[in-house]
Amino acid sequence: MKQREPPKSPCKIETELDKLSNLPAHVIDQILSQLPIKDAVRTSVLSKKWRYKWATIPHLVFDNLCVAISSQEQTLVKNKLVNIVDHVLLLHTGPIIKFKLSHRDLLGVSDIDRWILHISRSSIKEFILEIWKGQRYKVPSCLFSCQNLIHLELFNCLLKPPSTFKGFRNLKSLDLQHITLAQDVFENLISSCPMLERLTLMNFDGFTHLNIDAPNLQFFDIGGVFDDVNFENTFHLALVSIGLYVNVKTDQTAPGNSCKLLRFFVHLPHIRRLEIQSYFLKYLAVGNVPSRLPRPCADLNYLSVRINFNELEENLAALCLLRSSPNLQELEMLARPEEAGMGVLTNFWEVDHWNSMFSQLRIVKILGISGIRSELEFINFVLSNSPVLERMTIKPASPEGGWDLVKELLRFRRASVRAEIIYLDS
């Protein structure tokens, strides 16, 4: 091994050339924060000035890049990852603003408890924990004391806050996926985060009634199995994507109940963008569907609906929605393929005394259709009622009968002279 000479006194030219090291500390932090943690830590062997620069970076991200072992050996990867996180946390000084732990081989091990405790003593603002494998990881109670949290993201976790939990007063964004929490915990969590603006819930269990009481909520994205969704004080909610992953039970579809559709929109006066996915339209169709909502969705400019064109109730609900969306600019209709089959419903969309009801509609996508009567009628209905339509894209579920479908489409009258129809092969 060659012996290095003792470091020379820093010559002037060198310091002049070294513009990087002389950047202000917060800029260097910013640069280091954008490096994978491995590269950031490695800067400690660059030079004396860089020895401990990495140790103050406020963002710590441990993801697949930090241990890129694609070994079958679980314990090996785990040990390596645990080692790295321990090492970094031990050497790190100063506040940790963001902590992200997401490695594809990470199980919900008890080491994570220790790390969470450590960072909960810092003024953590962004916490992201994604357990990709194994059982739900029970989040330790110390996480619930992080009152500076602004963004919280958990994947495959079990949440059981202590009884003293008073909510996250500053939390603006909450993303929970593959998560378990009890009904009361869920409601308490949502209602005790008064600043909440974004809420994502995907594949959850432990609660089935979604009572969303969030005065500042603007964005709500949910997909899962649930019985009920009720909004309360959600007057700022503008972007909603909602998917019910199971078919609605038949006993619920019995008419006579108060209409879910009405209840759903009462607290959504400013909705701008709505996606109705999986079976949620069927849920909305429960009860007596009115011909239109008492108060139109004046701000709604984008609507995406997953629909079974054969089912009367769903078509009714869709019609009600369309009638109540006078300013719609973009519409997407997705046929539920598994239920497409024999056309039973006819003449539903033929009633065209709603002349030019889509006065703003410019772009329409109709996907996954199988060419049944009610689908064609719906296309005809849209074309003849959309005077400013620019483009309608149609994509069938299967290529069979495509030619017949195209022939039908050609015949339809178009209220817009500018409208083009794009037929995509499936």
Place this chain on the structure above:
Amino acid sequence: MSVGTMAVVKPEMKSYIWIQTADGSIQQVEEEVAMFCPTICREIIHTGMGTSKNYAISLPQRVNPAIFGLILDYCRFHQVPGHSNKERKIFDEKFIRMDTKRLCELTSAADSLQLKPLVDLTSRALARIIEGKTPEEIRETFHLPDDLTEEEKLEPLNNVTDDPRIRLLNRLYAKKRKELKEREKLKNVEVEEEHVDERSVDDLLSFINGENGDSKGVKTNKNRKKNRRRKYQLKESSSNNLNGIHKDFNSHHSPCHNGELNDSEVSTPNKTSKLQCSTTVNFLPKIDFDDGDIDDDLDPAMKEELDREVEDFARRLNSDWPQRMQEILSLGQERRLVQGSMNGNGSTRRCTSLDSR
């Protein structure tokens, strides 16, 4: 059309701000462009400076005239509303194409003018330059002083070299070298005996078979085709660097490591050590002299084979080998291995939530 009119009419109506850079030179800048820099904007609003040449706004020390010109280019583009996101992105990408020294100066200047979007842009660019480079390369790129002692550089290694597979690899490599030496000795004896007549045949054979010169060449070729990309990287790394790694590793390894740690670590991954055994068993017989009689120019061929086997072994052992080696290498200041694109984050997990939609 509208652009043309703007170009004609605007200049007369435009108001200008007088600005003085650190070297004392004063220049006029369109007001809306100057106002794009928060620091200048504040100065104009709070102090009323900049309205005349005598009351020019002086810029912070960190903004030299050349860099200020760049900053004005940036502001001129971004203060105009109506550019699409794509246009902005394309502009930004072109804008940061400059040498690292200038990029650093620009970052510093943008920071002193509190031009946050530009600081974000340049610091991201700097991070991209640093990412994946060895310390040596980073030092070279940014003219950082190399003022740490070897010992200091090795300190962070304590943790990293704790990988049992690296040790296994080294052990295997050492074993192979020993075998090679023994075989060479043996060969030398043979060569002394029948010196003259085999020579031409050998040359011919090695010519026909290329450098592999044995039956296993076929097998490896097949392999090579199969994982051509990876193979390429591995080949490069093995042929260029493996010796280097090995030496380097050993020499750095000993001072920062104690035996106790070694033993306890090795015993953990049973599977790995088993794999190692079976691999060794597999290729050991092949090395024995199935082609010994035609090979008198043993050294280079065997060496190459050895490299290939170690490399094969490494690949079988685990695919992140080049990266691990790289870590060690770069920490130990040796040449860098080409980093494999093996950390493809197979992010399929979210499908569960999506497919049911």
